[in-house]
Amino acid sequence: MSGDPSCGCRDTRPAPGLTGAPTAVSPLAGPVVGIIGAGAAGTLTAMHLLRALGRRGARASIVLIDPAPATGRGVAYSTEDDRHLLNVPAAGMSAFPDEPDHLLDWARAHHDADTGPGEFLPRRVYGTYLADTLRRELAAASTVDLHRVTAHAVDLQERHRSHWIQLCTGGTVVAGSVVLATGNNAPGTGWAPPALLASPRFVVDPWSPGALPALAAADGDVLLVGTGLTMVDVALSAARPGRMLYAVSRHGRLPTVHAAHPQPGVEPTDLPDELDLDGASLREAVLAHVRRTVRETGDWRPAIDGLRAHTGRLWSALCDDCRADFLRQDASGWDVHRHRMPRRTAAAVSQMRAAGALQVATGEVVAVDDDGSALVVHLSDGTTRRVGYVVNCTGPLADVELAGDPLLTALLDHGRAVPGPVRMGLATDRDGRVRAADHSVGSLWTLGTPRRGELWESTAIPEIRAQAATIAEALVGALAVPGRRRPRDLMGLSLSTSAAAAAAYNDGLGRVLRVQSGADDAFRRAAELDPGFALAHAALALLGHEGGAGGDVSAYLAAAQGAVRARGDDRERSLVDVITRRVQDCRGGGATALVHHIEAYPRDALAVSAAVPTIAFSGVTDVQQEAWALVEGLAPAYGDDWWYAGLLAFVRQDQGRYDEAAALAGSALRIDAASGHAVHAQTHVYYETGQHVAGLQWLSPWIATSGRGASHRAHFSWHAALHELSLGDLDALHRRYDGELAPPHVTGVRALVDSASLLWRCRMTGSWTEDLPLPAVLELVGVELLERPSTPFTAMHAALALAAAGDVAGLSRLRAHAAATANPVMTDVVVSLCDALVAVVEARWCEAVRVLRLLGPWLVQLGGSAAQREIVEDTLLHALIGARRCDEARALLEARLDRRPSPLDRQRLRRVPV
Numbered sequence: 001m002s003g004d005p006s007c008g009c010r011d012t013r014p015a016p017g018l019t020g021a022p023t024a025v026s027p028l029a030g031p032v033v034g035i036i037g038a039g040a041a042g043t044l045t046a047m048h049l050l051r052a053l054g055r056r057g058a059r060a061s062i063v064l065i066d067p068a069p070a071t072g073r074g075v076a077y078s079t080e081d082d083r084h085l086l087n088v089p090a091a092g093m094s095a096f097p098d099e100p101d102h103l104l105d106w107a108r109a110h111h112d113a114d115t116g117p118g119e120f121l122p123r124r125v126y127g128t129y130l131a132d133t134l135r136r137e138l139a140a141a142s143t144v145d146l147h148r149v150t151a152h153a154v155d156l157q158e159r160h161r162s163h164w165i166q167l168c169t170g171g172t173v174v175a176g177s178v179v180l181a182t183g184n185n186a187p188g189t190g191w192a193p194p195a196l197l198a199s200p201r202f203v204v205d206p207w208s209p210g211a212l213p214a215l216a217a218a219d220g221d222v223l224l225v226g227t228g229l230t231m232v233d234v235a236l237s238a239a240r241p242g243r244m245l246y247a248v249s250r251h252g253r254l255p256t257v258h259a260a261h262p263q264p265g266v267e268p269t270d271l272p273d274e275l276d277l278d279g280a281s282l283r284e285a286v287l288a289h290v291r292r293t294v295r296e297t298g299d300w301r302p303a304i305d306g307l308r309a310h311t312g313r314l315w316s317a318l319c320d321d322c323r324a325d326f327l328r329q330d331a332s333g334w335d336v337h338r339h340r341m342p343r344r345t346a347a348a349v350s351q352m353r354a355a356g357a358l359q360v361a362t363g364e365v366v367a368v369d370d371d372g373s374a375l376v377v378h379l380s381d382g383t384t385r386r387v388g389y390v391v392n393c394t395g396p397l398a399d400v401e402l403a404g405d406p407l408l409t410a411l412l413d414h415g416r417a418v419p420g421p422v423r424m425g426l427a428t429d430r431d432g433r434v435r436a437a438d439h440s441v442g443s444l445w446t447l448g449t450p451r452r453g454e455l456w457e458s459t460a461i462p463e464i465r466a467q468a469a470t471i472a473e474a475l476v477g478a479l480a481v482p483g484r485r486r487p488r489d490l491m492g493l494s495l496s497t498s499a500a501a502a503a504a505y506n507d508g509l510g511r512v513l514r515v516q517s518g519a520d521d522a523f524r525r526a527a528e529l530d531p532g533f534a535l536a537h538a539a540l541a542l543l544g545h546e547g548g549a550g551g552d553v554s555a556y557l558a559a560a561q562g563a564v565r566a567r568g569d570d571r572e573r574s575l576v577d578v579i580t581r582r583v584q585d586c587r588g589g590g591a592t593a594l595v596h597h598i599e600a601y602p603r604d605a606l607a608v609s610a611a612v613p614t615i616a617f618s619g620v621t622d623v624q625q626e627a628w629a630l631v632e633g634l635a636p637a638y639g640d641d642w643w644y645a646g647l648l649a650f651v652r653q654d655q656g657r658y659d660e661a662a663a664l665a666g667s668a669l670r671i672d673a674a675s676g677h678a679v680h681a682q683t684h685v686y687y688e689t690g691q692h693v694a695g696l697q698w699l700s701p702w703i704a705t706s707g708r709g710a711s712h713r714a715h716f717s718w719h720a721a722l723h724e725l726s727l728g729d730l731d732a733l734h735r736r737y738d739g740e741l742a743p744p745h746v747t748g749v750r751a752l753v754d755s756a757s758l759l760w761r762c763r764m765t766g767s768w769t770e771d772l773p774l775p776a777v778l779e780l781v782g783v784e785l786l787e788r789p790s791t792p793f794t795a796m797h798a799a800l801a802l803a804a805a806g807d808v809a810g811l812s813r814l815r816a817h818a819a820a821t822a823n824p825v826m827t828d829v830v831v832s833l834c835d836a837l838v839a840v841v842e843a844r845w846c847e848a849v850r851v852l853r854l855l856g857p858w859l860v861q862l863g864g865s866a867a868q869r870e871i872v873e874d875t876l877l878h879a880l881i882g883a884r885r886c887d888e889a890r891a892l893l894e895a896r897l898d899r900r901p902s903p904l905d906r907q908r909l910r911r912v913p914v
Contacts, residue, residue: 030059030143033475034165034175036153036407038066039074041448041464042181043130046146047095048465048472050137053144054499056476061145063173065165067152070127070671072134074183075207077127080670083236084123085342087229087255089262091117093126093461095133097469103129109516110674113708118262120342128672135490136510140503142487149173154406156416156444163444177475180426180434180446184459186404188397191225196368196390201375203391206230212237220388221246223377227254227360229339231393232349235358238391245358246385247393251332252362255339257346258301265305266293271314282314282322283330304337308457315456323422365390396449399423408450416444420453428454432471445471491603496567501530508539512609513643515676517711519543520551527559534564534572535606538579542610545583546617553583571601578607591620595630602637612647613863615680615712624860628655642668646677653684654865661685674706683719687726687867690901696723703740714746718754722867725758726902730767743776749794751780756801757871763804764874765904766911774805787813792825793863796833800871803837811838825861833872840875845883852876877908886913 033049035042046062053060064071070078086093094102103126107115110132111125138146155166156178165173187205189197196202203211207230215222215238222238224231227249235245268289271282286307293303318326341349352358363379368390370376377385397403400419401412408426411417415437420427426434428451433441447467451458458464486494487502490509495502508522520543526536537560544553557580564576578597581590594611598604611620613627621627631651638644649664662685668678679702686695699720707716717740724733739745741755755777762768778786778801786802787810789795795818802810815834818826832855839848852875859869873892880889893909896902 030061031177032061032063032173032175034063034065034163034173034178035181036065036156036165036178037074037181037183038064038068038071038148039181039183040072040076040127040130040461041074041183041468042066042179043072043134044095044461044465044468045179045181045447045471047130047134047137048468049475050134050141050144050146052469052472052476054141057143058476059143061147063147063149063175065149065151065153065167065173067150067168069150070131071148072130073127076183077123077130078207078209079123079212079233081212081233081237082122082124083345083348084233085120085345086123086126087120087258087339087342088460088462089118089258090115090121093121095130095461095465097462097465102133106133109518109709110514110672110706112705114705120258120344124670125673128670132672136503136506139488139490139506140499142499142502152406155410156407157414158416158442177443178445179471179475180407180444180450181448182405182407182446182450184396184449185400186397187392187394188399188402189392190402191365191394192392193365193368195370196365196375196377199368199370199375199390201370201389203389206234206391206393215389215391216240218388220374221386223248223365223375223385223387223390224393225249225365225390226393226395227252228335228393228395229255229341230395232341232345234391234393235352236345236348239352239357243357245352246387247358247360248363248365248379249394250362250364251336252360253332253336254349254360255335255341256337258340258342259299260343263297263299263302265308266297266302267306268303268310271310282318300337301340308462311457312455316454320421327422398452400425400450400453420451422453424453425450425458426453431474432467445475447471489605491605493571493601493603494569495533495535496569496572497526497530497533497536501526501533501536504529505533505536505539508536509606511711512539512543513605513677514672514674514709515615515680515711516674516709517713518709519711524551531559532563532567534560534568534576537563538576539606541583542579542606546610557583571604574600575604575607579610582610594620598630598634602634605643608634608647614647614650614677615715624654627651640667642671642675643677646675646679646681649678649681650684653681653688656688658685658689673702674709676710676712679707679716683716684865684867687719687722688900690726692723692726692902696720696727699723712750714741714750714754717741718758719867721758725762725765725767726904728767728903728907733762733767742773743780746777747780749781749785751777752785752794752801753797753868756781756804757797757868760800760804761871761874764871764878765908767904772804774801777801778805786810788817789814791863792823792830792861795826795830796862796864796869796872799830799834799837800875803841806841808838808841811841829855829858829861837875840879843882845879848879849876849883849885852879881912884913 035045042064046064049062090104090107091100094100096102104115104117106129107121152168153165154168157164163175163178165175165178167173189204192202203215206212212234221244224234224245224247227247231247232255235247239245271285290300290303294300349358363381365377366380367378368375374386374388375390377387377390379385400408400423417434418427418437426446428434428446429441432445432447432451434444434446435441448464449459486496487499489495490506495505504522504526508519508526511519511522520540523536523539526533527540537556540551541553541556541560544551544556560576561580564573574597578590578594581593594607598607598611601607610617612631628651631647634644645664645668649661649668652661652664661681665678665682668675683695683699686698699716703713703716703720707713710716717736721733721736721741724736737758741758743751746755756774759768759772759774763772781801785794786798789798795814798814799811802814811834815831818830818834821827832851836848836851836855839851852872855872859872862869877889877892889912890909893905897905
């Protein structure tokens with residue numbers, strides 16, 4: 001069974017043929033809560049339930065049931081189009097009412113360090129936030145199991161005081177309590193003529209998987225029925241040069257726009273008493289409130305926002321006839337003003353309308369003729385539109401009895417639920433418990449859209465999160481059973497520490513997995529919260545040894561060894577031993593122990609990170625095929641986990657399987673835009689396939705946003721600089737070097753591997769004719785790293801940097817160091833590379849060519865990527881031209897151009913003397 005990559009919980013796929021028998025989600029600890037729906041409402045409920053159970057120390061199991069493969073997205077947040085924005089600023093969208101900055105803090109760490117409270121994030125990013133927050137809450141929970149069942153729930157029956165949730169596969173989940181988090185109903189189609197319903201050119205639900213990409217790629221103009229926020233998003237995705245978009249609705253009004261400088265909401269002071277309320281008096285009172293607010297503030301928006309805290313009470317006080325009257329007369333106007341567009345979205349819509357690409361009109365579809373090649377749509381104003389497609393943008397159907405959802409239909413048929421007021425959603429009590437036909441309530445709950453009939457305002461995150469918290473507290477009061485269990489890490493492995501220290505440790509582990517900065521600070525917090533937490537100290541030792549993080553590595557190791565003897569399980573003792581061996585034996589003697597540890601504990605992500613040669617760690621092998629086998633062998637343990645997908649993507653690009661690499665990287669980045677391994681793999685795909693313009697357009701914005709938190713940000717800047725170099729855009733290259741790769745923007749080994757190597761490459765390709773700004777870089781690197789590096793990969797870059805400085809004496813000292821090691825790659829490959837570079841510096845071109853030619857097949861042993869080792873080939877090209885071996889130089893360049901297009905290489909080929 002593979003884990004859901006979007007939340008880290010266990011994915012239990014129900015087996016067929018289990019009619020009447022519980023599906024295999026055992027073992028289930030303690031009471032079971034079934035949550036039907038894993039979109040925003042279900043995910044928020046699970047989060048709050050995990051927190052509430054944790055506070056009470058209650059042992060329980062949560063089963064999250066949804067047919068969608070991803071958790072936390074649902075319909076609202078599953079879009080992949082970043083033009084689809086939240087219509088509420090980030091400051092109002094925290095998952096936790098008592099932590100208003102929770103989303104802001106997350107967005108600054110994982111999306112864009114400059115995210116402001118008034119920013120409207122892409123909805124895709126918010127879905128990632130929900131999934132990641134659920135994963136973190138689960139990791140910190142000490143008494144709760146969370147299982148993920150990927151299936152439709154089609155029936156719910158009560159047997160023996162339990163709820164039996166029937167799945168579409170025939171399996172059953174048995175739960176003591178159930179929360180219906182089913183979200184919006186499917187869009188209604190009662191307005192559509194029969195000919196339209198029968199046509200394949202009718203997009204019934206634009207949010208169904210693949211619908212919008214298919215529409216964007218299809219031919220023909222498009223009619224959008226509905227002019228609300230759904231229409232706006234569909235228009236953004238479907239627009240393209242030469243295509244006309246027509247939008248119609250009964251009222252023909254677009255959503256209003258958020259203010260540039262929002263003001264606080266103004267609450268009403270004289271609304272009518274709820275015991276004596278009818279539609280007319282409420283309408284007049286609300287209009288009076290709006291007029292007064294406009295006089296006082298100059299804007300109507302604070303009046304609408306100030307009503308938010310009162311709408312539930314006012315709606316509940318109306319009789320059903322008044323509610324129905326509101327729906328007929330006022331609902332569309334309320335929605336237009338209440339659910340507003342971000343200004344960026346509104347600007348795009350205005351631009352489309354000004355260009356004539358989007359026309360908005362008042363009207364209804366009265367008839368449709370399908371002539372096979374297009375739809376001729378007749379509107380109520382007497383006009384016709386000939387279009388390729390009609391898209392249903394009318395929004396979810398309100399009437400629960402017409403929704404067609406098998407689970408809701410079954411509940412209504414069994415009398416376990418009844419429709420809410422004006423047939424919207426389900427009838428509930430004040431806390432969200434579902435009312436049965438006999439007016440009783442039990443342990444069946446709901447929240448969000450199904451409560452709209454009772455509350456009216458029940459579809460936005462601020463309302464849903466409050467309902468989720470209420471349900472969680474009520475459930476935990478009934479479920480709480482004392483129990484003790486250790487916290488877990490992000491991959492589900494137990495941690496011998498407190499919940500608070502585990503949360504800090506998981507923050508650090510998450511940063512390691514994303515290749516983000518701040519992991520050492522998080523591990524230090526974990527050690528401060530629990531000085532006896534061995535893995536926190538061990539992780540600090542590993543980062544200090546591998547990445548140059550501050551602190552006393554020996555002291556960290558000693559603390560880890562003492563702590564794990566006093567308190568640690570077998571896995572923790574093994575990991576501390578492995579890290580000790582790795583730190584104390586720089587020659588790689590701990591490699592075998594690390595591999596054996598991973599064989600025993602394949603989901604120990606920190607160990608795997610250290611074992612795989614990546615942007616952040618040197619790994620346990622310089623042999624390419626061994627590294628590939630190491631990663632590929634972990635597939636059964638990780639399944640479709642987003643982090644593992646990023647690692648595997650890098651392997652696939654290394655193997656030249658670029659389409660597979662791009663698909664894997666894309667899947668990881670859809671879950672977490674800050675996934676450093678996935679970004680690294682995708683960057684290599686662009687470079688190795690010669691897509692320099694597209695690669696630069698993709699990578700530069702990432703560096704400026706999600707990449708700001710990358711612990712190896714300079715390396716991504718190096719990749720962007722390679723694209724600029726390949727395009728021959730030397731001005732851009734110089735700007736990037738000065739702004740992102742020159743001291744003090746780089747530190748330690750990155751200054752050597754990225755900055756110094758880029759300067760040498762520029763010299764070898766004739767792209768930097770003035771003096772290289774090397775002194776500041778080499779001073780930052782230091783003599784120890786330059787002349788006594790510990791790995792062949794670092795030694796290669798040290799040799800290149802010394803050559804760039806023209807330092808023959810330094811190259812001689814580096815050669816002597818390499819020759820004195822026990823590593824055959826150092827004694828053979830690095831020593832020969834030093835000899836070749838000395839010959840280049842001294843302009844002994846024929847000798848340089850001879851040695852570099854011999855080195856070619858062995859360069860892969862130095863480690864790193866093909867793009868990094870390519871600099872040696874550039875050096876060979878430079879030496880060939882210096883030796884007047886121009887035919888060989890041309891042949892080498894032509895072979896490279898056959899492999900990968902490059903404007904720079906085409907220019908170099910033209911400059912080779914005939």
